[in-house]
Amino acid sequence: MDIKTVPAVNLKKQLGLISTTSYITGSIIGTGIFISPTVVLEGVGSSVGLSLLVWTLCGVVTYCAAMCYAEYGTRVKKSGGTYTYIREAFGDLAGFVFLWTQLVLVRPLSVVLASLASAEYIMRPLFQSCPDMAPTTSKVMLGFVILGFFVMANMYSVRLGARLQTIATVCKVFALLSIIIGGLLHLCQGHTENFSLPFRTTTLKPGNVALAIYAGLYAYGGWDNVNMAVEEVVNPHRTIPISILGGLAIPTLAYILGNVAYHAVLTNDEILSGIAVAVTFGERKLGLFKWIILPCVAISAGGIANAVIFTSSRLNFVGGRDGLFPRFLGMVNVQRRTPQPSIITLFLVAVLVMCLGDVRSVIGAYSFFKAGGEFLGVLGVFRIRRKHPATKQTYKVHWLFPVIYVVFFLALSITAVVYDPRTYLVPFLVMLLGVPLYYMSRSRWWQSGHLATFNRWIIMICHRLLLCDHASQEAG
Numbered sequence: 001m002d003i004k005t006v007p008a009v010n011l012k013k014q015l016g017l018i019s020t021t022s023y024i025t026g027s028i029i030g031t032g033i034f035i036s037p038t039v040v041l042e043g044v045g046s047s048v049g050l051s052l053l054v055w056t057l058c059g060v061v062t063y064c065a066a067m068c069y070a071e072y073g074t075r076v077k078k079s080g081g082t083y084t085y086i087r088e089a090f091g092d093l094a095g096f097v098f099l100w101t102q103l104v105l106v107r108p109l110s111v112v113l114a115s116l117a118s119a120e121y122i123m124r125p126l127f128q129s130c131p132d133m134a135p136t137t138s139k140v141m142l143g144f145v146i147l148g149f150f151v152m153a154n155m156y157s158v159r160l161g162a163r164l165q166t167i168a169t170v171c172k173v174f175a176l177l178s179i180i181i182g183g184l185l186h187l188c189q190g191h192t193e194n195f196s197l198p199f200r201t202t203t204l205k206p207g208n209v210a211l212a213i214y215a216g217l218y219a220y221g222g223w224d225n226v227n228m229a230v231e232e233v234v235n236p237h238r239t240i241p242i243s244i245l246g247g248l249a250i251p252t253l254a255y256i257l258g259n260v261a262y263h264a265v266l267t268n269d270e271i272l273s274g275i276a277v278a279v280t281f282g283e284r285k286l287g288l289f290k291w292i293i294l295p296c297v298a299i300s301a302g303g304i305a306n307a308v309i310f311t312s313s314r315l316n317f318v319g320g321r322d323g324l325f326p327r328f329l330g331m332v333n334v335q336r337r338t339p340q341p342s343i344i345t346l347f348l349v350a351v352l353v354m355c356l357g358d359v360r361s362v363i364g365a366y367s368f369f370k371a372g373g374e375f376l377g378v379l380g381v382f383r384i385r386r387k388h389p390a391t392k393q394t395y396k397v398h399w400l401f402p403v404i405y406v407v408f409f410l411a412l413s414i415t416a417v418v419y420d421p422r423t424y425l426v427p428f429l430v431m432l433l434g435v436p437l438y439y440m441s442r443s444r445w446w447q448s449g450h451l452a453t454f455n456r457w458i459i460m461i462c463h464r465l466l467l468c469d470h471a472s473q474e475a476g
Helices: 017-028 031-043 048-075 082-090 092-127 136-156 158-188 206-219 225-232 236-265 268-272 277-321 340-354 360-379 381-387 400-419 421-432 434-442 444-448 450-465
Strands: 331-333 468-470
Touching: 017 158, 017 225, 017 236, 017 277, 031 048, 031 092, 031 206, 031 236, 031 268, 031 277, 048 206, 048 225, 048 236, 048 360, 048 381, 048 400, 082 092, 082 277, 082 360, 082 381, 092 136, 092 277, 092 340, 092 360, 092 421, 092 434, 136 158, 136 277, 136 340, 158 236, 158 277, 206 360, 206 400, 225 236, 225 277, 236 277, 268 277, 277 340, 331 340, 331 450, 340 450, 360 400, 360 421, 400 421, 421 434, 450 468
Parallel strands: none
Antiparallel strands: 331 468
């Protein structure tokens, strides 16, 4: 049964400067600053100086890529972020493989990492005397609840999701400011012993350094979120560059100062002892004030899940609208103007991933494939400039920024794969599976067989049960 297309249905422009900046800042500040310090410090051989250099380097490299995306947001008037730019530059096959990787690997892992991190920070204070005894099953169940809450909020309203993101961003900034102020006051009292011989290190291995950098890049992840929803941004030529610049500058400064605070108060052994670094910091320095900080940390981690749900659903939505993914993913709730079928699909895949339990050990592989997609997006900047000529409202970045990012990523990727191929082999094979799937999806058997019938039934269910219809092919 075919459903009549209503071209008028589309996403609505309702994201202003505050909302977009909150999505970027709120997406970046979250699980990374509370998980990655342990991985970064371990990767650089417990060297405080090298650890701070890695955080600074990751901020600079991220800034280079973000400037390219600021140009994209004013040059290409379509949502979808990295997917749209890869498809525009390299064609449908590259776009499909990127979407496939995001659907089955990157985005579900990201939302699960955020939900589990939020659950851990909620439960960790309940097991202060024996933190390792916190039941994994309880963390996973609480993670399900957190994930389900943000899924329902994003299905209900774009504005509700944006307001939750703003609240989470305020909590993130408040928690980080408290940690930074506490650490700087500790330094001003003369406690500088942890910074003596800052570049003293044990064994330094290229593979471990690469993992440390990937952990730092994971912490900066989220700077591209507004590009996922360009069609929903008010005055994108002004809003997108400002929100990217401001949204990235705040976390970069906060990350460097936050790590200085961690190292000022905690010893290397304390930082390396576990993932929940902020809990240890609160117990050492904040006293009773930690009972205000820790909920803020948990909310900030939950805010990452909210942002990933928002952006990932738009990614799958654009893929469905373009015909690279099943068409039901390109449907929008007529009343709420939210891509509900895409949100539900992300939720189901994330649930399967969360059933695996603790997935924090895959931060390196996650960052490798996420940064790999951004690498292809930045690599296509010169081709996209030819396809989409600049106007008076286009923000244009200097050619040196994409060159720096491309060279850095190539050097980092080669080092990581050469020194630890097993970490990246299985996910890489999963990514390559997208190539035969693309050609199968173009075949007559795929388009007219049982899978096509199944897709039509899903479209009918979305139409009748969720009150959804196909979005217009025209961008905002």
